Amino acid sequence: MLLFYHKFNILNQNIDMTTNPQFEQLEKAFFHDGYQLAMKAIEANMEQEALHQSLKEMYAAIDGLIDSLFVYARQQNQSIHCKRGCSWCCHQPVFALDYELEYLQAFIEKSFDAETISGIAEKAKQKQDKLGHLKGDELMNAKHPCPLLKDKTCMAYDARPIACRIYLSSDVKSCVHFYKHPDDKTTYPALLDMPMRLGRMMNEGFKSALKTNGIETKEFRIEEKLL
Structure with a gap:
Protein backbone atom coordinates (compact mmCIF):
# COMPACT_ATOMS: atom_id res chain seq x y z
CA MET A 1 0.00 0.00 0.00
CA LEU A 2 2.39 2.69 -1.22
CA LEU A 3 2.24 6.17 0.27
CA PHE A 4 0.39 4.71 3.26
CA TYR A 5 1.31 7.77 5.32
CA HIS A 6 -1.19 9.92 3.40
CA LYS A 7 -4.08 7.69 4.52
CA PHE A 8 -2.65 7.52 8.01
CA ASN A 9 -2.48 11.33 8.18
CA ILE A 10 0.35 11.18 10.68
CA LEU A 11 1.42 14.75 10.14
CA ASN A 12 -1.89 16.17 11.31
CA GLN A 13 -1.98 14.02 14.44
CA ASN A 14 1.29 15.15 16.06
CA ILE A 15 2.20 11.53 16.75
CA ASP A 16 4.85 10.96 19.39
CA MET A 17 7.20 8.60 17.60
CA THR A 18 8.76 7.29 20.79
CA THR A 19 5.55 6.02 22.41
CA ASN A 20 2.66 5.95 19.95
CA PRO A 21 1.86 2.49 18.54
CA GLN A 22 0.49 4.20 15.42
CA PHE A 23 4.02 5.11 14.41
CA GLU A 24 5.05 1.49 14.79
CA GLN A 25 2.29 0.67 12.32
CA LEU A 26 3.73 3.27 9.96
CA GLU A 27 7.17 1.72 10.21
CA LYS A 28 5.69 -1.68 9.40
CA ALA A 29 3.79 -0.18 6.45
CA PHE A 30 6.94 1.39 5.02
CA PHE A 31 8.83 -1.88 5.50
CA HIS A 32 6.00 -3.73 3.74
CA ASP A 33 5.98 -1.27 0.85
CA GLY A 34 9.73 -1.65 0.38
CA TYR A 35 9.37 -5.43 0.50
CA GLN A 36 6.62 -5.42 -2.12
CA LEU A 37 8.59 -3.15 -4.44
CA ALA A 38 11.56 -5.50 -4.34
CA MET A 39 9.25 -8.46 -4.98
CA LYS A 40 8.08 -6.79 -8.19
CA ALA A 41 11.67 -6.72 -9.41
CA ILE A 42 12.27 -10.30 -8.29
CA GLU A 43 9.17 -11.51 -10.12
CA ALA A 44 10.61 -9.86 -13.24
CA ASN A 45 13.80 -11.93 -12.77
CA MET A 46 15.68 -8.90 -11.45
CA GLU A 47 16.01 -7.42 -14.92
CA GLN A 48 17.67 -4.04 -14.70
CA GLU A 49 14.66 -2.12 -15.99
CA ALA A 50 12.34 -3.73 -13.43
CA LEU A 51 14.77 -3.18 -10.57
CA HIS A 52 15.27 0.45 -11.50
CA GLN A 53 11.52 0.99 -11.77
CA SER A 54 11.05 -0.40 -8.25
CA LEU A 55 13.76 1.92 -6.95
CA LYS A 56 12.12 4.89 -8.70
CA GLU A 57 8.86 4.06 -6.92
CA MET A 58 10.61 3.74 -3.58
CA TYR A 59 12.36 7.07 -4.03
CA ALA A 60 9.08 8.69 -5.10
CA ALA A 61 7.40 7.42 -1.92
CA ILE A 62 10.17 8.88 0.26
CA ASP A 63 10.10 12.16 -1.66
CA GLY A 64 6.35 12.30 -1.11
CA LEU A 65 6.89 11.93 2.61
CA ILE A 66 9.49 14.71 2.57
CA ASP A 67 7.16 17.01 0.61
CA SER A 68 4.43 16.40 3.19
CA LEU A 69 6.84 17.26 5.99
CA PHE A 70 7.69 20.57 4.34
CA VAL A 71 3.98 21.42 4.00
CA TYR A 72 3.31 20.49 7.62
CA ALA A 73 6.29 22.52 8.84
CA ARG A 74 4.97 25.63 7.05
CA GLN A 75 1.51 25.09 8.55
CA GLN A 76 3.06 24.97 12.02
CA ASN A 77 5.28 28.02 11.41
CA GLN A 78 8.31 25.79 11.69
CA SER A 79 11.10 25.32 9.21
CA ILE A 80 13.15 22.64 7.52
CA HIS A 81 16.33 24.28 6.37
CA CYS A 82 17.34 21.75 3.70
CA LYS A 83 17.19 22.90 0.09
CA ARG A 84 19.11 22.58 -3.15
CA GLY A 85 22.33 24.51 -2.86
CA CYS A 86 22.76 23.77 0.84
CA SER A 87 25.52 21.19 0.79
CA TRP A 88 27.03 21.01 4.27
CA CYS A 89 26.02 17.35 4.57
CA CYS A 90 27.50 16.56 1.15
CA HIS A 91 31.01 16.58 2.60
CA GLN A 92 30.62 13.61 4.93
CA PRO A 93 30.68 9.85 4.25
CA VAL A 94 27.43 8.63 2.70
CA PHE A 95 26.62 4.92 2.76
CA ALA A 96 24.18 3.20 0.41
CA LEU A 97 23.29 -0.33 -0.63
CA ASP A 98 24.78 -1.77 -3.79
CA TYR A 99 21.50 -1.76 -5.75
CA GLU A 100 21.09 1.96 -5.04
CA LEU A 101 24.62 2.68 -6.20
CA GLU A 102 24.19 0.61 -9.35
CA TYR A 103 21.07 2.68 -10.09
CA LEU A 104 23.08 5.85 -9.44
CA GLN A 105 25.88 4.66 -11.73
CA ALA A 106 23.40 3.87 -14.52
CA PHE A 107 21.90 7.36 -14.17
CA ILE A 108 25.35 8.93 -14.45
CA GLU A 109 26.23 6.89 -17.54
CA LYS A 110 22.97 7.96 -19.24
CA SER A 111 23.12 11.60 -18.19
CA PHE A 112 26.71 12.75 -18.74
CA ASP A 113 29.39 12.69 -21.39
CA ALA A 114 32.64 10.74 -21.08
CA GLU A 115 34.63 13.75 -19.87
CA THR A 116 32.18 14.48 -17.06
CA ILE A 117 32.05 10.82 -16.02
CA SER A 118 35.85 10.72 -15.96
CA GLY A 119 35.85 13.81 -13.74
CA ILE A 120 33.40 12.19 -11.33
CA ALA A 121 35.58 9.07 -11.15
CA GLU A 122 38.65 11.18 -10.41
CA LYS A 123 36.84 12.99 -7.59
CA ALA A 124 35.68 9.63 -6.26
CA LYS A 125 39.29 8.45 -6.22
CA GLN A 126 40.35 11.56 -4.32
CA LYS A 127 37.71 10.96 -1.66
CA GLN A 128 38.51 7.24 -1.47
CA ASP A 129 42.21 8.04 -1.04
CA LYS A 130 41.36 10.35 1.85
CA LEU A 131 38.74 8.20 3.59
CA GLY A 132 39.61 4.64 2.58
CA HIS A 133 41.97 3.99 5.50
CA LEU A 134 39.75 5.60 8.16
CA LYS A 135 37.47 3.79 10.60
CA TYR A 167 18.84 13.57 5.91
CA LEU A 168 16.79 16.63 6.90
CA SER A 169 17.81 19.32 9.36
CA SER A 170 15.69 21.85 11.23
CA ASP A 171 18.69 24.07 11.94
CA VAL A 172 21.31 24.80 9.30
CA LYS A 173 23.56 26.34 11.97
CA SER A 174 23.92 22.91 13.54
CA CYS A 175 25.01 21.51 10.17
CA VAL A 176 27.58 24.27 9.70
CA HIS A 177 28.92 23.64 13.20
CA PHE A 178 29.26 19.91 12.53
CA TYR A 179 31.07 20.66 9.28
CA LYS A 180 33.53 23.00 10.96
CA HIS A 181 33.84 21.15 14.28
CA PRO A 182 33.14 17.45 13.62
CA ASP A 183 34.93 16.35 16.79
CA ASP A 184 32.64 18.40 19.04
CA LYS A 185 30.52 15.73 20.74
CA THR A 186 28.25 18.30 22.40
CA THR A 187 26.54 19.42 19.20
CA TYR A 188 25.22 17.43 16.25
CA PRO A 189 23.08 18.32 13.22
CA ALA A 190 19.45 18.87 14.24
CA LEU A 191 18.13 16.01 12.12
CA LEU A 192 14.46 15.05 11.87
CA ASP A 193 13.89 11.55 13.19
CA MET A 194 10.71 10.66 11.27
CA PRO A 195 12.05 10.66 7.69
CA MET A 196 15.22 8.86 8.76
CA ARG A 197 13.32 6.05 10.48
CA LEU A 198 10.68 5.60 7.80
CA GLY A 199 13.15 5.81 4.93
CA ARG A 200 15.39 3.25 6.55
CA MET A 201 12.45 0.94 7.18
CA MET A 202 11.40 1.07 3.53
CA ASN A 203 14.94 0.30 2.40
CA GLU A 204 15.16 -2.50 5.00
CA GLY A 205 11.99 -3.99 3.54
CA PHE A 206 13.48 -3.83 0.04
CA LYS A 207 16.69 -5.48 1.22
CA SER A 208 14.78 -8.12 3.20
CA ALA A 209 12.83 -9.24 0.13
CA LEU A 210 16.06 -9.65 -1.81
CA LYS A 211 17.66 -11.62 1.01
CA THR A 212 14.61 -13.88 1.35
CA ASN A 213 15.05 -14.75 -2.31
CA GLY A 214 18.75 -15.49 -2.00
CA ILE A 215 20.05 -12.12 -3.18
CA GLU A 216 22.64 -10.70 -0.80
CA THR A 217 23.29 -6.98 -0.61
CA LYS A 218 26.24 -4.99 0.66
CA GLU A 219 26.74 -1.42 1.81
CA PHE A 220 29.35 0.90 0.33
CA ARG A 221 30.32 4.53 0.49
CA ILE A 222 29.24 6.37 -2.66
CA GLU A 223 32.78 7.01 -3.85
CA GLU A 224 33.68 3.31 -3.66
CA LYS A 225 31.17 2.52 -6.43
CA LEU A 226 31.93 5.59 -8.54
CA LEU A 227 35.61 4.83 -9.04
Missing part, protein backbone atom coordinates in the same frame (compact mmCIF):
# COMPACT_ATOMS: atom_id res chain seq x y z
CA GLY A 136 34.99 4.58 13.37
CA ASP A 137 34.57 8.18 14.48
CA GLU A 138 37.55 9.25 12.42
CA LEU A 139 35.74 8.10 9.27
CA MET A 140 32.32 9.45 10.26
CA ASN A 141 33.75 12.87 11.11
CA ALA A 142 35.86 13.17 7.96
CA LYS A 143 34.95 16.02 5.61
CA HIS A 144 35.51 15.84 1.86
CA PRO A 145 33.09 16.82 -0.92
CA CYS A 146 30.96 14.17 -2.60
CA PRO A 147 32.21 13.33 -6.12
CA LEU A 148 28.81 14.43 -7.43
CA LEU A 149 28.86 17.86 -5.82
CA LYS A 150 29.19 20.74 -8.29
CA ASP A 151 28.53 24.39 -7.44
CA LYS A 152 26.96 23.25 -4.14
CA THR A 153 24.42 21.11 -6.00
CA CYS A 154 24.18 17.36 -6.58
CA MET A 155 24.79 16.49 -10.22
CA ALA A 156 22.69 13.31 -9.85
CA TYR A 157 20.00 14.70 -7.56
CA ASP A 158 17.16 12.62 -9.02
CA ALA A 159 19.12 9.38 -8.50
CA ARG A 160 20.59 10.09 -5.06
CA PRO A 161 20.33 7.24 -2.53
CA ILE A 162 17.85 6.98 0.34
CA ALA A 163 20.47 8.20 2.84
CA CYS A 164 20.69 11.55 1.04
CA ARG A 165 16.91 11.93 0.77
CA ILE A 166 16.11 11.35 4.44
